[in-house]
Amino acid sequence: MARRSAEWFGAFGRAGMTARSWVKNQGYSDEVFDGRPVIGIGTTWSELAPCNAHQQRLAESVKRGVWQAGGFPLEFPNMALGETLLRPTAMLYRNLLAMQAEETIRANPLDGLVLLSGCDKTTPGLLMAASSVDLPTVMLTGGPMLNGKYRGTEVGSGTAVWKAEEDLVAGRITQEECYFIESCMSRSNGHCMTMGTASTMACIVEGLGMQLPYAASWPAVDARRYATAQRTGQRAVELVDADVKPSDLLTREAFRNAIRVNAAIGGSTNAVVHLIAIAKRVGVDLSIDDFDADTREVPTLVNLAPSGKYLMEDFCYAGGLPAVMKELGGLIDGAVNTVSGATVAENIADAEVHDRDVITPFDEPFQAVGTGTAVLRGSLAPGGAVVKQSAASPRLLRHRGPARVFEDVDDYYAVCKDPDLDIDENTVLIIRNAGPKGYPGMPEVANVPVPKKLLDRDIDDMVRISDGRMSGTAYGTVILHVTPEAAAGGPLALVRDGDLISIDAAERRLDLEVDEDELARRRAAWQAPENPYPRGWPRLYVDHVLQASDGADLDFLVGGSGSYVPRDGH
Structure with a gap:
């Protein structure tokens, strides 16, 4: 069978000499070019x-x-x-x-x-x-x-970071202990x-x-x-x-x-x-x-x-x-x-389970059918959103509460330790402008930590909704990849503080409880952000990236062009 590489290494004249000769400068002998x-x-x-x-x-x-x-x-x-x-x-x-x-x-x-x-x-x-x-x-x-090892226990990369951050904010551990944990985690x-x-x-x-x-x-x-x-x-x-x-x-x-x-x-x-x-x-x-x-x-x-x-x-x-x-x-x-x-x-065919506590039987699973990634749709996410049910609090997978909106993740971090922050355990945190276009790049920032005032009350989870992603090592009731994203004019861009948000994972619903006339007024006042990047890859990315529901690839990269084969020695 003719090799694609033969168009280079098997070519006659200048093209073949060029391909073979310069590879030979690494010490390869003639037989590597034998087809x-x-x-x-x-x-x-x-x-x-x-x-x-x-x-x-x-x-x-x-x-x-x-x-x-x-x-x-x-x-x-x-x-x-x-x-x-x-x-x-x-x-x-x-x-x-x-x-x-x-x-x-x-x-x-x-x-x-x-x-x-x-x-x-x-x-x-x-x-x-x-x-x-x-x-x-x-x-x-x-x-x-x-596996990470810390004081007789096992600690997992990423997941231990989120837990240590919560403990540090809550005052349960010191910064010096964090240094020790991070060394134990990556060994x-x-x-x-x-x-x-x-x-x-x-x-x-x-x-x-x-x-x-x-x-x-x-x-x-x-x-x-x-x-x-x-x-x-x-x-x-x-x-x-x-x-x-x-x-x-x-x-x-x-x-x-x-x-x-x-x-x-x-x-x-x-x-x-x-x-x-x-x-x-x-x-x-x-x-x-x-x-x-x-x-x-x-x-x-x-x-x-x-x-x-x-x-x-x-x-x-x-x-x-x-x-x-x-x-x-x-x-x-x-x-x-x-x-x-x-x-x-x-x-x-010959695979075997050697530890049933790690890989559980199908009929006695670690978590029941229906606890995987769920796709939610509704007035807040007409293009869809996802939630990792196995990492969420079951009690929050059906929830209704008022929104507290943050234009970007930095706005949230600026106030999340404020003891007077106007939130409670029923609040739905909205972190927007974290999608493919909005950030840009759709970063893993959606799983923001629970505010300190709630951690102080031993409340370690609340509903968070974002057009961004979260690390696979993270946990919590975090609704992700809301599509269309805020920067593309999706309903997430129209949410205001106090709007009621309802989540029903079992029914696959995610809704913004604001009447259509009011949303139409907000939509008319909304202005699409301009691409802030004058050049380079970020400019190209923001102009051409698809939404999360389409894989966040660039529109002109979808599909393939096959493998180029040179002709006539070129």
């Missing part, structure tokens, strides 16, 4: 993205597998998106990573890909790129950190070991069939992750030989499996935005309503923080994702093909 598959190993390694800082070692293991299978590995960098350091939010740059990786892949002599990701946005960003180029691809996520390479967005997307990619079985849960420092990396390199060569591309695997049935996986693991609400964006790259019709409809029969089986008490290391030893998928039985489509070369049913 073997060239496998690009795309990493998001960076010391500015701590979760991904071990990818260089992973890449070396992948290369070993590529060589063993008769391929030629070439490593290349991609934009690193570390949620912990990058400001204003890594989500602002997910689409830029996807575009940069797509163009790098398309413009170079690559026949297949291994894509190494880790922190939240690197996984969907790279898969969006691969889906648009559609070359044979295997993904490998970097793996979770080891190895890897991404968050809670079921945050990084762990969620690792499981999602495995659930989609784009990552080898068990690869989502091996700890980052476990030798078996590096053995999996070696096998991943081998599989990339085999996929090229078999001409199996993402478009062959990312079917609607694969996305349905992933949606149900997300519900069963108590996964992050961020999976909604990312999966829709990926689906649009391969032409699969996926909407936020699918996340509701396809999870109505799915219980939460995994007892992991933030919804439960265990962490990813425990999940790994309990059986990992194949055990969960097997436990879901007929809710998983076993006929779906995967990058392993086997079907889902074949991948999970």
Whole structure:
């Protein structure tokens, strides 16, 4: 079979000499240009993205597998998106990573890909790129950190931060204790070991069939992750030989499996935005309503923080994702093909649950059917909003209360410690202008802490509503992704202090109890904000980003252009 890379390395004359000669300056001999598959190993390694800082070692293991299978590995960098350091939010740059990786892949002599990701946005960003180029691809996520250990207890990354912040504000711990907790929380390479967005997307990619079985849960420092990396390199060569591309695997049935996986693991609400964006790259019709409809029969089986008490290391030893998928039985489509070369049913046939407190039985689940991500609609969210029911307080999933509106998250933080703040436990906090256009980038700011005056009364949850996102490591009754967002003129922009808001998660309702005539007057007075950015990526982003319900991709990036092949030596 003619290789795409042969258009570079097999070319005659100047074009071939240029391609081969400059690669030889790295010490490669002539036989690497003999027509073997060239496998690009795309990493998001960076010391500015701590979760991904071990990818260089992973890449070396992948290369070993590529060589063993008769391929030629070439490593290349991609934009690193570390949620912990990058400001204003890594989500602002997910689409830029996807575009940069797509163009790098398309413009170079690559026949297949291994894509190494880790922190939240690197996984969907790279898969969006691969889906648009559609070359044979295997993904490998970097793996979770080891469990945090603090004074005889286990602490989970992210989730422990929110809890420590509450305790610090309430005066239950000191700043010095916070320093100690943060060191206990991050004690190895890897991404968050809670079921945050990084762990969620690792499981999602495995659930989609784009990552080898068990690869989502091996700890980052476990030798078996590096053995999996070696096998991943081998599989990339085999996929090229078999001409199996993402478009062959990312079917609607694969996305349905992933949606149900997300519900069963108590996964992050961020999976909604990312999966829709990926689906649009391969032409699969996926909407936020699918996340509701396809999870109505799915219980939460995994007892992991933030919804439960265990962490990813425990999940790994309990059986990992194949055990969960097997436990879901007929809710998983076993006929779906995967990058392993086997079907889902074949991948999970021998899976076993080794700890029933971590992965619970289907008929005795950790949380009952109907506690996954719910999609709410109504006069406040005509385009939809989402709530992670498993992380919310059940008593607040049906609630009616007066709004207290904050134009942005900074306005809230300026007053949240004020003992005279005019709120109580019935108040509905509105944090707006945190959507894709409004912030910009749709940051993880929706889960603002409960005001100090309520924490002092031991009230640790209240309804919060926003057009932004929240970290998958967070918890609380937080209604997210309200669409259309405030900056796009959605009803959220029209809410005023004191307006009554009603929530009924069981009925999937989110309503603003203001009559239409009054809303019409407010709408007529509302003015759309101008793009405040004169140039660069933020300018392009704000002008072209889609709403959360459409995956928050850029409008001109939806779909794919395939893989460019040079002609006539150019």
